[in-house]
Amino acid sequence: MKITQLYTYPIKSLRSVPLTTTNVTSHGFPYDRRFMLIKVHNGSPSSPRYKSHVNGNLENMTITFYPELALFLQSIDTSKATFTVTYNPPDGASKSLEIRLEPEVAPLEEMDVRLHQSPAKAYKMPERVNTWFSECLGYNVMLAYLGPNKRPILGNLSPRVAQNGGAMSKSWLPSIKGSIPSLIAGKTLEEEGISFADVAAYLVITEESLRDVDSRLPDGTRMDVTKFRPNIVLSGAGAPYEEDYWGSITINAHNRKENAHERQENSGFIDIALTQNCGRCVSINVDYSTGKPGTGEANVLKKLMKDRRVDKGNKYSPIFGRYGFMKGAGAGQAIAIGDEVTVSKINKERTTFEWPGMGS
Structure with missing residues (x-):
């Protein structure tokens, strides 16, 4: 697979900023939803x-x-x-x-x-x-x-909790500071914080799943990918919604022809833990040209509800995309459109979303 699109959103819920390359951090792309x-x-x-x-x-x-x-x-x-x-x-x-x-x-x-x-x-x-x-x-x-501050990750979204089988999902502690070691690369809970993004540092989707959405729309109509608010868009998945089962992906920057000196200094591999599926709401129906809810055939949410309510923890919302977090020592490295991506972990079953006050 390859990265085909990258996006960031300086102000939450405003329109996207397309990128050709960007650095990765534990808290998301630089300037994303600050x-x-x-x-x-x-x-x-x-x-x-x-x-x-x-x-x-x-x-x-x-x-x-x-x-x-x-x-x-x-x-x-x-x-x-x-x-x-x-x-x-x-x-x-x-x-x-x-x-x-x-x-x-x-x-x-x-x-x-x-x-x-x-x-x-x-x-x-x-x-x-x-x-x-x-x-x-x-x-x-x-x-x-937000400045230098971060929001705590609740429920079972954190890779620390996901790696522990979700065992801590019922005992999230917003007041915990960064003194308790994480199970992931020595990170602390404080270092695992997020911006004003809803629940995770990254959102990953695939072109194959997007084409499935297109197939549900009238002839000649294509879904605006930015309505799904992704950070990373991939192409080359084996089938639509294959990503439901992905546990992690690895981005390989080694094959870039430019910046050879930088490649020697960096490992070139960035691991993204994909911990939960993303439940969708009426935001994907918004008409971006009018700033009003879409009507009629624009009700993409209803079309997806027919067969995409596949998360037991979010049973009233159709699923599209995976929430993710950088793991390991890749902070500060650059990724770019065209970088190769492999699935480094596949889950046997779909994950079950848990976050206080969200889902079902």
């Missing part, structure tokens, strides 16, 4: 869209419940250490805002964020940023920046 928009309510929300997204009068914003976030495009300029957000409404003029990829946190107000019951300290971005987003959306929001 920011998240938060709606500021006047008092506590009377009927929050998702209770676990609410902290007082603040509500985490995701494209599942705020499809208008699809109208914000993102691009990265590493030479300036910035990224640009462009608001592109269907019936109005576009406007853009430039934001530093790694803002200085000292002058920023600290805040508590809890996403899917996983807590972290974050920072409220400056008023000029919050005002810009509020004016675009027509209601009060703020942009939260």
Whole structure:
């Protein structure tokens, strides 16, 4: 197999940034979901869209419940250490805002964020940023920046727990710090933390499974791969949804013709533990051109529900893709489109998803 597409998402739930090459870290790609928009309510929300997204009068914003976030495009300029957000409404003029990829946190107000019951300290971005987003959306929001902080991995998503047969899945401890050794490459629990990505550092999907989704749509219609919010897209799997059973993959950068000197310094192999399947929601139905829920044949979720509800821990959601975490000593190494990938572990049975407050 080969890597065919790579994506990162500086602000959670906004549009993707395609990459040709990127480094890998224990917490995901650099700059991936380090920011998240938060709606500021006047008092506590009377009927929050998702209770676990609410902290007082603040509500985490995701494209599942705020499809208008699809109208914000993102691009990265590493030479300036910035990224640009462009608001592109269907019936109005576009406007853009430039934001530093790694803002200085000292002058920023600290805040508590809890996403899917996983807590972290974050920072409220400056008023000029919050005002810009509020004016675009027509209601009060703020942009939260995670900074150097991380969210704990709950349930049985961590490779440490997966390797232990899920034995710790009922006793996740969000307050545990990084003093307890991990079973994976000596990592600590703190080092296994994640960004504002939902539950894992990486999401891996295959072109073969994507083509199966295409086959369910009207003739001439193809599914937009970015609606599945992947980080790594692979081509060359033996069959659609073969990845349901993958336990880990190994990315081989040795065969690249460029950067030979770097290859000699690095091992060239990056292992990604694939711990759980990804249950899907209505976010895959969003019409990216209008920022509204899709209708009619656009209901991809319903089409997948017919035969893809295959995870006992997520029995009401169709499965598409695998959640993953880097394992071993590959941090800082680069991967690129065209890199070869092999399946290094195959599970005998599908895994069963567990995360407090999610799934079934």
